[in-house]
Amino acid sequence: MGRQPCCEKVGLKKGPWTAEEDQKLVAFLLSHGHCCWRLVPKLAGQRRLHPYMHGDGSARPPCKRIHLVSDSQSHAGLLRCGKSCRLRWTNYLRPDLKRGLLSDDEEKLVIDLHSQLGNRWSKIAARLPGRTDNEIKNHWNTHIRKKLKKMGLDPVTHQPVAASRADPLQDPQQDPHCDGKASSQESAGYGTGASAEEEALTSAEPKQGATCSASTASAVSPSPCSSSSASASASAATPGGADVDWPDPLDLFQVDAIIDMDWASILSGSGGGGDIGVDLFDQCSDVGFDQEVWM
DNA sequence: AAACGAATCAACCGCATGTCT
DNA sequence: CAGACATGCGGTTGATTCGTT
Numbered sequence: 001m002g003r004q005p006c007c008e009k010v011g012l013k014k015g016p017w018t019a020e021e022d023q024k025l026v027a028f029l030l031s032h033g034h035c036c037w038r039l040v041p042k043l044a045g046q047r048r049l050h051p052y053m054h055g056d057g058s059a060r061p062p063c064k065r066i067h068l069v070s071d072s073q074s075h076a077g078l079l080r081c082g083k084s085c086r087l088r089w090t091n092y093l094r095p096d097l098k099r100g101l102l103s104d105d106e107e108k109l110v111i112d113l114h115s116q117l118g119n120r121w122s123k124i125a126a127r128l129p130g131r132t133d134n135e136i137k138n139h140w141n142t143h144i145r146k147k148l149k150k151m152g153l154d155p156v157t158h159q160p161v162a163a164s165r166a167d168p169l170q171d172p173q174q175d176p177h178c179d180g181k182a183s184s185q186e187s188a189g190y191g192t193g194a195s196a197e198e199e200a201l202t203s204a205e206p207k208q209g210a211t212c213s214a215s216t217a218s219a220v221s222p223s224p225c226s227s228s229s230a231s232a233s234a235s236a237a238t239p240g241g242a243d244v245d246w247p248d249p250l251d252l253f254q255v256d257a258i259i260d261m262d263w264a265s266i267l268s269g270s271g272g273g274g275d276i277g278v279d280l281f282d283q284c285s286d287v288g289f290d291q292e293v294w295m
Numbered sequence: 296a297a298a299c300g301a302a303t304c305a306a307c308c309g310c311a312t313g314t315c316t
Numbered sequence: 317c318a319g320a321c322a323t324g325c326g327g328t329t330g331a332t333t334c335g336t337t
Binding site: 037038082086124133134 | 321322323324325326328331332
């Protein structure tokens, strides 16, 4: 199909994020949440925006009608595609992320869940508060897989290697985890085989999610959640390692709390969020929204 | 101290899925 | 209902770091 790419590739930056980009993104997302990721890079460079955006996908505002009057004005935004912003945020900048290696308990849980769900990393990650699918996937491929192999277990089937080799469908020369086709076959197998179990797991997810969502961010000590760890790791990940002027952690937490509010009620004016309930368009005019296209 | 290989992990890519018009 | 679009997911890549010789 003639489907357009998720972003215009021309002129967009790739590769490692700089501290400055991180800062822009964090500051923007903590104060506004996100609406459609495609717009985030553009809006992240703007000075002030109304926090109309949502964190949970509900009450989605009419993003498609948002129209920046000019992209090339004074505030250039981030030269990244929305996809890249989302990835950076979910895998690295999110305040409620745990850093560091997985604990033994977490590792066991991952193994257990993998035996039931296969390579459905996002599902697995959903059961481990503060961990991302990417992190778990990397940890699996670099640590756990080796451990299982050492123990004589097939990392795919979780059965003793001899038993899994007996499977005629499986090419013993090949590591299914390194082969996309094999992996998809394998996950398809899991999909059919573990459906009931998965259903049970999935249905249990909301509870887990509830314990680890925004409240986790606040429950953990402020520093790891907010700028200290984020900035530390961000600068660590930054080639230049430049010092960054991160927002005050306390400010971020106040904003974070606001983000957790019910945006639908905020937008309807009943949120009681003080200046949050002000007219959207007042704020939009600040950043060059074309009101005409909203209506 | 330098060179090399292995390990790690952030980021990218393409496809799948869900939602909206 | 079909097509278009945005987002999410899993696999893969490649730059960087670490360990060994």
